[in-house]
Amino acid sequence: MATVWGLVVLAAGGLGRTGEALAYLRPDPTALALADRVPRTLGLLAAALLAGSVARLARVAWRRHREVRALDALRMLPAAGDLVVLADDHPDAYALPGRPGRIVVSSGRLRALPADEHTVLLAHERAHLAHRHHRYTALGEAACALNPMLRGLRDHLAFALERWADEDAARAMASRPLAARSLARAALAAADHRHPATALAYLHHEVTARVRALHQVRPENRWTGALPAAAVSIATALALADASTAFARFLTILNF
Incomplete structure (x- = not known):
């Protein structure tokens, strides 16, 4: 990508920018530093944003690890296959991954x-376990x-x-x-939900909309509708790879 970008700059910049364009084609840190000057303040800002993102990610990972460890005792309880019944009058049900x-x-x-x-409830929770839905939740x-701008993704x-x-x-x-x-x-039987945060609970989200959807015709898979999202994802991955390469070369210039 960096090489392609260098060729684009060479074609668009004319003879006056030939030296700068050629710098992108060579792995020489000195030539790259002269051609692509990054303001120190911008670099510090980027480093601060990256550090903040890593800190938030570490906090989320630690919280999930602590919650999973706290639920380990439930896995040790007597079970009928994969089913554990708690003597608790509060109506609740959830899938416990692990x-x-x-x-x-x-x-x-x-x-x-x-x-x-009962069979519907168990089939619902077994679907969570079979499809590893906890991994999707963790990735989300x-x-x-x-990226805090994606906070709406969770819901x-x-x-x-x-x-x-x-x-x-169904x-x-x-x-x-x-x-x-x-x-x-x-x-209707549970006015409040007390399930663990990391569990995938039967009444976890927007029950009214889910009931309404079940009263409608079963939706059909349309894989062609995913093609635009796949194209955007691939383009984003390529852009991130290009940015990562540029960042690694920038660190080389700084002698890190």
């Missing part, structure tokens, strides 16, 4: 739902930490993951009305 993954359901939640809706939090991602699990549960039960009824009844 090794081994567990589905934690309170006795209050089981009493609040009829038997056929990392992206928000590195959109949470809703998308819950809808994914809802659709899996397909497993072969009944969208049953899945919608189970979700609505569970929401």
